[in-house]
Amino acid sequence: MARLTRDFFDRDTVTAARELLGKYLLRRTEEGLMAGRITETEAYVGRMDKACHAYGYKRTARTETLFAQPGTAYLYLIYGMYHCLNFVTEPEGQPSAVLLRGLEPAEGAEQMARNRFGYGLFQMTAYQKKNFLNGPGKICQALDLTRAQNGLDLTVSQELFLWDAGERPDAIHTGKRIGIDYAEEAVEFPWRFWL
DNA sequence: TTCAGGATGTACT
DNA sequence: GTACATCCTGAAC
Numbered sequence: 628m629a630r631l632t633r634d635f636f637d638r639d640t641v642t643a644a645r646e647l648l649g650k651y652l653l654r655r656t657e658e659g660l661m662a663g664r665i666t667e668t669e670a671y672v673g674r675m676d677k678a679c680h681a682y683g684y685k686r687t688a689r690t691e692t693l694f695a696q697p698g699t700a701y702l703y704l705i706y707g708m709y710h711c712l713n714f715v716t717e718p719e720g721q722p723s724a725v726l727l728r729g730l731e732p733a734e735g736a737e738q739m740a741r742n743r744f745g746y747g748l749f750q751m752t753a754y755q756k757k758n759f760l761n762g763p764g765k766i767c768q769a770l771d772l773t774r775a776q777n778g779l780d781l782t783v784s785q786e787l788f789l790w791d792a793g794e795r796p797d798a799i800h801t802g803k804r805i806g807i808d809y810a811e812e813a814v815e816f817p818w819r820f821w822l
Numbered sequence: 823t824t825c826a827g828g829a830t831g832t833a834c835t
Numbered sequence: 836g837t838a839c840a841t842c843c844t845g846a847a848c
Contacts, residue, residue: 671840703833705839708831708842711841764842
């Protein structure tokens with residue numbers, strides 16, 4: 628029962644991606660507190676992974692955050708209209724991160740629904756309920772996360788952080804990552820994890 | 823339930 | 836100019 632600290636992120640990215648399953652993401656805004664249980668993640672390792680924005684230590688304005696200290700939030704705009712949230716891992720200077728792909732609502736679901744659809748839980752269709760937070764863009768939309776949160780230190784921030792509630796996930800599934808068909812041999816890396 | 827197509831803007835070549 | 840760690844809609848099955 629504690630906040631995740633620097634040492635949680637300061638290690639092998641694939642291990643961190645697995646360990647994040649079952650942990651809680653907390654988001655505080657003026658509208659209140661929102662929280663969700665992490666159900667799906669992916670690992671990205673710049674050192675040798677062609678799917679990573681910082682592959683081969685490529686340094687640009689966008690990838691700069693990936694080189695930051697572990698426990699930093701990396702957010703970027705994708706397809707011109709969505710955002711993706713990542714947690715930077717490994718020692719500073721090793722550009723690596725875990726992408727958040729799935730969340731199970733735990734607190735503030737009403738607000739998440741409003742952020743996502745413009746109306747409350749009660750008015751959501753069955754289809755919308757089933758596909759509520761099962762994608763990186765959906766999560767950022769629900770939690771009101773944009774590039775404004777890029778670079779946040781998750782170990783000290785009061786608006787975005789992670790929490791270990793002491794739960795032990797039972798079965799962890801493993802598979803290929805989504806949406807990286809351009810990444811050649813890295814397409815096959817089994818670096819996607821879900822409950 | 824699956825699939826194709828379009829939306830939309832920024833980063834990088 | 837091209838590609839992109841996505842999502843939604845509508846049509847076909």
